[in-house]
Amino acid sequence: MSKVQYLTQEGYDKLEAELKDLKTRGRREIAEEISEARAKGDLSENAEYDAAKEAQGHMEDRITKLEDALANARVLDKSELDLSKVRVLTTVTILNKKMGKEMKYTLVSPNEADFAAGKISVDSPIGQALMGREIGETVEVDVPAGKLELEVKNIEI
Structure with missing residues (x-):
């Protein structure tokens, strides 16, 4: 379990907005990139496909970190x-x-x-x-x- 993070309401809202953006627009764009790269043929030698999959991994890691931070956040007045x-x-x-x-x-x-x-x-x-x-x-x-x-x-x- 992560430690509690104390945030301002502004900071909490900013993290929440980033998470929402990554889950919607970010995932959609990565899926399009993977689809386009996959359409180019042989995946074993497709650098675009590898790059898109790596970007997807980084984005999913950021989503997990944001979800964890928000779940353990305490907004201070x-x-x-x-x-x-x-x-x-x-x-x-x-x-x-x-x-x-x-x-x-x-x-x-x-x-x-x-x-x-x-x-x-x-x-x-x-x-x-x-x-x-x-x-x-x-x-x-x-x-x-x-x-x-x-x-x-x-x-x-």
Whole structure:
């Protein structure tokens, strides 16, 4: 059994829409590709057929992962979040002590992570280090670029 994933309603709806699209349009398009490739003759040496079957396998794997994620999802209401500690769906302002630079991130499930939008996964090194921390706490985080020293400056919705 997969672990529970905490999602916003927006994140849940996005995964649900992707799943619906893959089950309808995606499966239909793959079936058409397989049918067209099959019509070209000998399947033992048909690269198009092999590619279409491989694409079908990848798509079915994604469908299974989405179904699992949705089955184990718990939609959180931001208005009910406890802001005394960093938790999933809280927005945290941190100070990178080495660079003297403040950054703001919202901690989300891996399915909703989007670094460009300021959403980092709770499973990322920074996300894991920040979870459960309170304002004023400092934490050291090992990242590919080295060791960061981060201070929690604010926690909000």
